[in-house]
Amino acid sequence: MTGLRERKKQRTRDALIVAAHELFVTQGYDATTVDQIVEMVDVSQRTFFRYFANKEEVALFVQDMVSTIFYEAVCAGPPGEPPLEYLRGVLDDTWEAVGEAVEALTPLDLHLKMCQVIETTPSLLAAHLRHSLLMEEKLVREVARRTGVDPDQDPRPRVLVAAFVGVMRAAVRQWSMRGGVSLKAARALTYDYMAQLKPAVSGGWGRTD
Known part of the structure; x- marks a missing residue:
């Protein structure tokens, strides 16, 4: 206690x-x-x-807390699942816990507005990206450990994590800059972006009309 x-x-x-x-x-x-x-x-x-x-x-305390919750959940799960599906599953499993952790610390509306401040303040955005790169490297090492490969020899963990984190950043930037977005709407947009990852890298971008 x-x-x-x-x-x-x-x-x-x-x-x-x-x-x-x-x-x-x-x-x-x-x-x-x-x-x-x-x-x-x-x-x-x-x-x-x-x-x-x-x-x-x-300024970055809450963002760093969210990243830590996700990373610790990634480390805690059992091995064996394909890494992209596993990362998406951890995102799904931790979303509610992350929301609760944020709301226990700061009003959600204030947190969402703070995301906008980070995205529009050059010095703060640079610091946030620096923090994100450090966490990205930790995720690379964990994915490599879970899949039994050497990330210094096998590029796949680094490519996978770069793609996953990049999609997450794109989604966060979109919903944070819209203003007045609820946690539910942010989740829906993030999941929509994540669902586009495989189609985006598999080709077939021709117009259908």
Whole structure:
């Protein structure tokens, strides 16, 4: 059971995340200072830096949490299933858990707006892509482990993960930039994009009309 002290620390961390994201959404990432964030929560700068190294870390906290939940689920499943089908199955299995984890931390509407901020802030988008590349490499290693191949000799794990992550990024960018999208609508769009992966790489793009 989590002790009172740990729960208090988590509440402070979560309050800093929500305050930071509200400021990022309303006035922009670059215009927001750590002083403004801590003022909203009524804590000191020292407290902020106890939880986060900088603004970038608090801005990307939820995205990194989501990536970690997915990666840990990928690692936890039994081997044997074809890797693309397996990754899609893990996405399906973890979607509700991810949504619950996000909503336990920050209002969903705020999270969706924060996705827009990330996509439209060059410095933040660059940092997010850097984080994503690190997670992509971990996924490559895990897919290779599950399939018994050497990712430094066999290109298939890297190609597969690049395609999967690329489709996910394309879907996230589409629904995050639309505004007012529900979690249900985001899921439907993501699944639609994922369903296009095989047709997109198998040819047959000629017009049918």
